[in-house]
Amino acid sequence: MKGSVFLALDFPVLEQAKDFIEQNELQGVPVKVGMELFYREGLPLIDWLKRNNHEIFLDLKLHDIQTTVKRAMKNLAVLxxxxxxxxxxxxxxxIKAAREGLAAGSAAGHNPKLIAVTILTSMENHVMNNELGLQxxxxxxxxxLSNLAYESGADGVVCxxxxAGAIKKVCGPSFLTVTPGIRLLNAAGDDQKRIATPAVxxxxxxxxxxxxxxVTNAQNPKIAYEEVKKEWSHGEKS
Structure with a gap:
C-alpha cells in the first residue's frame, strides 16, 4: 500500500464516478470513497469498484462512542x-474499539488498514485555537494525536x-502517513489550506x-494522474 496514489471520487452519484473512470482510462487505480458518494450509493458502489480491481480507501471518518464505532467497523470490514x-x-x-470491530468483521487474511484523522487539512491554526480550543x-x-493513534493500535494517520516527517520521528517509519491536499503546481488550492506538490x-x-x-478538474485527468505518480515516484517535477 505504501507508494499508492488514491484518486478521490468526489462525485454525487455512481454513474458519474463510473463515467469519469472509464472515459479517462483510470480503471484499476486506487480510489478514495467519501461520505457524499458512499451515503448515496452504498454497497453497489463498493461492489463495482472491487469487480474492477480498485483498491479502496473508505473515508467515512467515524467519531462516536466506542460501542457504536466498534459495531460500525465490524460492518464495514465485511465490505x-x-x-x-x-x-x-x-x-x-x-480507536481501540474500531480496531476490534475490524478484526471481528474481516475475512481471514484481509484486515483493512485503520487510519486516524488528525487535524483536517482545511483547518488553519487560529481556527483550531479559537474555535476548537486546542492550543x-x-x-x-x-x-x-498521531502518537495517541499509534499507541491505540491504528496503522497510520491522515495528516x-x-x-509527516515529524510524525515519523515519533511513531516510527512503518506508521503510515496518508496525505491529502496534493496539488500539481498549476492547480488551485480550493478549500485545502495545507497543500503540497507530490515532490514535496x-x-x-x-x-x-x-x-x-x-486530477478531476484537469483538462486531461489521465495525464494529470500520471504526472502526480511520476513526480511522486521520482521526487521531482515532471
Whole structure:
C-alpha cells in the first residue's frame, strides 16, 4: 500500500464516478470513497469498484462512542475495503474499539488498514485555537494525536504533508502517513489550506497520497494522474 496514489471520487452519484473512470482510462487505480458518494450509493458502489480491481480507501471518518464505532467497523470490514478511518479526537478507547470491530468483521487474511484523522487539512491554526480550543501549533497537535493513534493500535494517520516527517520521528517509519491536499503546481488550492506538490510529499516522508481536484478538474485527468505518480515516484517535477 505504501507508494499508492488514491484518486478521490468526489462525485454525487455512481454513474458519474463510473463515467469519469472509464472515459479517462483510470480503471484499476486506487480510489478514495467519501461520505457524499458512499451515503448515496452504498454497497453497489463498493461492489463495482472491487469487480474492477480498485483498491479502496473508505473515508467515512467515524467519531462516536466506542460501542457504536466498534459495531460500525465490524460492518464495514465485511465490505472488503482496504483502508478505513476514524477521528483521532474520539480518543484512545474509540480507536481501540474500531480496531476490534475490524478484526471481528474481516475475512481471514484481509484486515483493512485503520487510519486516524488528525487535524483536517482545511483547518488553519487560529481556527483550531479559537474555535476548537486546542492550543499550540497545528503540527504539535497533529503529532500528539498521531502518537495517541499509534499507541491505540491504528496503522497510520491522515495528516498534511508538512507534518509527516515529524510524525515519523515519533511513531516510527512503518506508521503510515496518508496525505491529502496534493496539488500539481498549476492547480488551485480550493478549500485545502495545507497543500503540497507530490515532490514535496515524497521529500517530507508521506507514504500514501490522496489526489482530487488536481486530477478531476484537469483538462486531461489521465495525464494529470500520471504526472502526480511520476513526480511522486521520482521526487521531482515532471
Amino acid at each position: 472488503g475495503v482496504d483502508m478505513v478511518n476514524v477521528h483521532a479526537l474520539g480518543g484512545s478507547d474509540m 499550540g501549533s497545528i503540527q504539535n497537535n497533529t503529532v500528539h 498534511a504533508v508538512h507534518e 510529499a515524497r521529500k517530507n516522508g508521506s507514504d500514501i497520497l490522496v489526489v482530487g481536484r488536481t
